[in-house]
Amino acid sequence: MDIINLVKHLKSNHESIISNQIGRSGTSIGANIHEAQYAQGKKDFVSKLEIALKEASETGYWLELLHKTNYIDEQSYKALSAKCTSLRVMLIASCRTAKENTK
Numbered sequence: 504m505d506i507i508n509l510v511k512h513l514k515s516n517h518e519s520i521i522s523n524q525i526g527r528s529g530t531s532i533g534a535n536i537h538e539a540q541y542a543q544g545k546k547d548f549v550s551k552l553e554i555a556l557k558e559a560s561e562t563g564y565w566l567e568l569l570h571k572t573n574y575i576d577e578q579s580y581k582a583l584s585a586k587c588t589s590l591r592v593m594l595i596a597s598c599r600t601a602k603e604n605t606k
Contacts, residue, residue: 505583506530506562509575518574525565531558532590545605549598556594563587 506529513522532555539551566587570580 505586509579509583513569513574516574521565521569521572521574525562525569528558528561528565531555532562536594545601549601549605552594552598552601556591556598559587559591559594563591 506525509529510522510526513519513525535551535555535558539548539555542548542551563584566575566580566584569575570577570584575583
């Protein structure tokens with residue numbers, strides 16, 4: 504939801520290039536996690552989580568770029584970046600656990 508609100512804010516400030524990118528990558532994280540719940544086996548589950556991890560990494564890049572170009576302030580950047588980092592940490596741990604459980 505934070506990403507959707509950020510995209511709304513960016514679009515209201517007539518920023519469309521990065522807002523489109525971060526909108527796709529940021530919402531893809533949750534979509535892939537949700538899809539993993541209905542995976543067709545362990546490999547598919549891990550694959551969905553790894554895609555979510557890649558999207559979280561991309562989202563972190565877009566957040567950094569938005570901050571460096573002054574589209575978002577320091578406080579917003581730190582809050583959103585911290586959430587993105589937390590997601591990446593959880594996804595890494597989940598992938599490791601799922602991979603270990605397939606052995």
